[in-house]
Amino acid sequence: MLRLQNVSLVRDSKFILKNINLTFNEKEVHVIMGPNGAGKSSLAYVIMGLEGYKPTEGRIFLDDVDITDLRVDERAKLGIHLMWQEPVRFRGLTVRQYLTLGGKMKVSQSDLEEVLHLVGLSPGLYLNRMVDELLSGGERKRVELASILLLRPRYAIMDEPDSGIDILSLDMIKAVAQRIVEHRGSLVMITHREEMVSIANVAHVLCDGRIIQTGPPDKIMRYYKSFCDVCDHTNVPAKE
């Protein structure tokens, strides 16, 4: 279980996250929605432990062990992985080298092919292509998604995997979530796309740095449509 307890984040004397309490259990899919500037990426960075995103208040626990002071690499060793909104460009690596961490990670050919198929890339066409110049933004995003799957995360945090020009399909994201759960992992997905809520067991609305709603996807979808879609102000939570 991954748990955020009363987590707040202040930057430049401004609250970015306010008293966040969230629990992510094993084999769950959580979707976090919210308007621009609500604090969604910051929440992902706090969970991953990026530099500059240590909670100002509150603690983070993994299986009741306090991991608030652990670095990114230490959290990654415990099975927490973040897929960036903008995948990083690694120069001079083929897709195969990238997915196997330069050959350091033992991955069978069938696993490589399976995850590439899952993210919609033909292994025959892509395994030996260079990650950098030869791939489009959307293709790199798919490669990044495949790399997260191969790591068999306990907690995969995805910051808008579905944004960008080459939008990933709902079916693909569903398949990715299913595979993570099959391997006993959990997915925490940050998204702008309302239809993505349907893949979740639990959905949340983040507004002005606060979790203002948590519940089953259909309830959260109704809330979002009624209050957030029509909201004419930014990050001032509406009252039900």
Ligand SMILES: Nc1ncnc2c1ncn2[C@@H]1O[C@H](COP(=O)(O)OP(=O)(O)OP(=O)(O)O)[C@@H](O)[C@H]1O
């Ligand atoms: N390192 C930082 N220093 C100062 N302010 C920051 C920092 N990181 C984020 N912020 C501010 O915190 C607020 C939330 O930003 P964040 O990127 O987390 O929102 P978001 O919900 O992910 O937005 P978007 O949907 O546009 O990506 C914004 O006002 C942003 O300017």
